[in-house]
Amino acid sequence: xxxKDTFFRIILLIAACFAPVLIIGSLxxxxxxxxxxxxxxxxxxxxxATWDPQxxxxxxxxxLVGTIATxxxxxxxxxxxxxxxxxxxxxxxxxxxxxxxxxxxxxIISAIPSVVIGLWAIFVFIxxxxxxQILIGAIPYGTGFLTATIVLAxxxxxxxxxxxxxxxxxxxxxxxxxxxxxxxxxFEVIRYVILPYARSGIIGGFxxxxxxxxxxxxxxxxxxxxxxxxxTHILSPTNTMxxxxxxEFAEATDNVYYAALIGIGLLLxxxxxxxxxxxxxxxxxxxx
Amino acid sequence: MIETSTPNKLxxxxxxxxxxxxxxxxxxxxxLKPLSIRKPSIAKKRPQIKNISQQFSxxxxxxxxxxxxxxxxxxxxxxxxxxxxxxKGLVAIMGPSGCGKSTLIRAINRMHELDQSTNxxxxxxxxxxxxxxxxxxxxxxxxxxxxxxxxxxxxMTIFQNVLSGYILTxxxxxxxxxxxxxIENLKKAFLWxxxxxxxxxxGTFLSGxxxxxxxxxxSLAMQVDVxxxxxxTSALDPIATTRIENLLxxxxxxxxxxxxxxxxxxxxxISDYTAFLYLGELIEYNKTKIMFTVPSDKRTEAxxxxxxx
Ligand SMILES: Nc1ncnc2c1ncn2[C@@H]1O[C@H](COP(=O)(O)OP(=O)(O)OP(=O)(O)O)[C@@H](O)[C@H]1O
Ligand SMILES: [Mg+2]
Numbered sequence: 001x002x003x004k005d006t007f008f009r010i011i012l013l014i015a016a017c018f019a020p021v022l023i024i025g026s027l028x029x030x031x032x033x034x035x036x037x038x039x040x041x042x043x044x045x046x047x048x049a050t051w052d053p054q055x056x057x058x059x060x061x062x063x064l065v066g067t068i069a070t071x072x073x074x075x076x077x078x079x080x081x082x083x084x085x086x087x088x089x090x091x092x093x094x095x096x097x098x099x100x101x102x103x104x105x106x107x108i109i110s111a112i113p114s115v116v117i118g119l120w121a122i123f124v125f126i127x128x129x130x131x132x133q134i135l136i137g138a139i140p141y142g143t144g145f146l147t148a149t150i151v152l153a154x155x156x157x158x159x160x161x162x163x164x165x166x167x168x169x170x171x172x173x174x175x176x177x178x179x180x181x182x183x184x185x186x187f188e189v190i191r192y193v194i195l196p197y198a199r200s201g202i203i204g205g206f207x208x209x210x211x212x213x214x215x216x217x218x219x220x221x222x223x224x225x226x227x228x229x230x231x232t233h234i235l236s237p238t239n240t241m242x243x244x245x246x247x248e249f250a251e252a253t254d255n256v257y258y259a260a261l262i263g264i265g266l267l268l269x270x271x272x273x274x275x276x277x278x279x280x281x282x283x284x285x286x287x288x
Numbered sequence: 289m290i291e292t293s294t295p296n297k298l299x300x301x302x303x304x305x306x307x308x309x310x311x312x313x314x315x316x317x318x319x320l321k322p323l324s325i326r327k328p329s330i331a332k333k334r335p336q337i338k339n340i341s342q343q344f345s346x347x348x349x350x351x352x353x354x355x356x357x358x359x360x361x362x363x364x365x366x367x368x369x370x371x372x373x374x375x376k377g378l379v380a381i382m383g384p385s386g387c388g389k390s391t392l393i394r395a396i397n398r399m400h401e402l403d404q405s406t407n408x409x410x411x412x413x414x415x416x417x418x419x420x421x422x423x424x425x426x427x428x429x430x431x432x433x434x435x436x437x438x439x440x441x442x443x444m445t446i447f448q449n450v451l452s453g454y455i456l457t458x459x460x461x462x463x464x465x466x467x468x469x470x471i472e473n474l475k476k477a478f479l480w481x482x483x484x485x486x487x488x489x490x491g492t493f494l495s496g497x498x499x500x501x502x503x504x505x506x507s508l509a510m511q512v513d514v515x516x517x518x519x520x521t522s523a524l525d526p527i528a529t530t531r532i533e534n535l536l537x538x539x540x541x542x543x544x545x546x547x548x549x550x551x552x553x554x555x556x557x558i559s560d561y562t563a564f565l566y567l568g569e570l571i572e573y574n575k576t577k578i579m580f581t582v583p584s585d586k587r588t589e590a591x592x593x594x595x596x597x
Binding site: 172174180185196197 | 433
């Protein structure tokens with residue numbers, strides 16, 4: 001019994017250590033891969049907005065900004081839809097066939113490979129954006145910051161909507177009944193009882209969505225326009241950390257160029273870790 | 289109502305249907321005939337009136353229910369209930385499990401409207417007003433309800449819970465009004481002394497009995513015309529139960545109370561009138577003292593003697 005127990009503990013310990021080891025390992029690998037570029041650029045890698053392989057200037061700020069801006073805007077755009085889907089399927093029509101159909105369809109969005117969504121956007125969404133740009137007198141690139149962000153917003157809806165619906169259905173009936181018995185309307189019950197009760201789960205869902213938006217590569221690379229400048233306009237093309245790596249990694253024959261891209265990877269990993277740390281802080285703060 | 293069946297048939301009854309089960313138990317009882325042996329005097333004295341029902345004059349009545357029927361999908365769970373509740377006193381609603389006690393008081397509070405498959409017919413008068421024509425929200429603001437399981441709002445503090453009726457319906461109060469309402473109603477609910485130093489802690493940290501008194505306080509804070517309680521003590525220990533009973537005995541002097549209870553001893557201790565429901569019908573409704581000493585219907589008598597339920 002004792003031996004079995006110890007054995008089991010060791011197995012669990014190894015399994016539990018796997019994830020941290022993987023993250024620390026990646027950090028080390030990326031850091032060491034980044035050294036050749038760091039020797040060239042110094043700390044300016046982290047605050048320069050110029051990325052020009054020709055002149056061997058490598059600054060990651062454009063991409064850091066691109067990633068954060070697309071993620072935050074995508075989160076904001078997806079918010080009303082996610083919350084509406086959560087409330088509608090989790091409470092208002094909960095238990096009906098329509099609710100499960102909608103919920104399933106929303107979940108299917110997350111199963112569509114992002115390259116497929118990218119292709120769809122190129123053939124359907126980009127022409128629409130071009131019409132729009134012609135209409136307002138902008139250069140009709142079609143691709144660009146807003147295009148990528150809207151598609152990104154669509155792609156992250158299922159994560160927050162599904163978790164949101166899940167926690168909303170978990171709100172105990174006796175609490176809802178208590179509120180109705182006090183004379184509250186359905187809207188008031190949702191506003192003052194259901195949403196506060198489900199708050200931490202809903203916020204958790206949005207954080208997963210954000211994390212997802214942070215790392216999303218393929219669709220963004222296909223739609224963002226791949227220009228290494230800070231966007232001057234909401235429609236202008238730019239790049240994110242994930243998209244610059246995907247777009248230029250194959251071309252990076254130069255040692256320093258290659259190392260600089262690894263540096264961007266390092267930046268992406270660190271910012272993801274910071275994001276998930278902040279996420280945990282936020283959840284703790286909001287938890288009941 | 290009760291048909292003759294063989295003992296074999298009894299065991300074949302569908303266990304899921306409580307009404308059938310009750311009928312079966314009752315039938316068994318009838319065969320055993322212990323009642324007449326034990327209390328021959330009562331059996332002899334029993335008047336031969338069916339469905340005896342306590343009457344109140346219009347002036348004495350706070351709530352009057354006429355021909356109330358409740359259907360869950362196609363099943364008729366409450367069958368033409370006619371009952372008046374007095375302005376003064378506590379009415380206990382008793383009956384075996386599944387007879388429709390909760391269904392009855394939930395119908396008063398219009399809670400069945402939350403469930404689309406439930407259908408309610410009949411007329412309810414609160415004072416002089418036909419409340420069947422009012423919106424459910426308005427009715428619920430005038431008729432308080434306390435549930436079997438204590439259910440303070442988990443995201444609110446004790447203070448906010450007392451005010452929850454105002455918070456939930458968007459009624460604005462100033463600070464002074466809030467303090468007054470909270471203090472007054474926590475005192476009324478015999479809870480003030482226990483919570484006065486932690487009004488801003490969450491209501492869910494209280495003990496079960498305290499939570500239940502908090503739920504009573506939040507209904508009282510709405511200045512309801514009637515207070516409904518659905519087995520308010522069945523989830524509580526004996527000491528907490530006694531405290532609630534004492535509270536209700538004081539409260540019933542100020543506000544009419546209708547309380548569902550499983551516990552006949554509790555009904556006899558604190559109620560002024562008792563209604564006995566059986567299989568969705570009102571069998572007997574009378575002063576508690578009378579019903580507990582000389583029940584008119586043999587089903588009431590059987591229930592009071594602990595034969596089923
Ligand atoms: N939502 C519902 N849908 C269908 N049937 C229901 C529903 N609620 C209650 N019933 C049925 O209606 C009958 C009366 O139920 P009710 O809850 O009123 O009984 P009760 O007297 O309160 O019982 P208890 O003492 O166990 O609380 C029962 O047979 C029950 O199975
Ligand atoms: Mg009940």
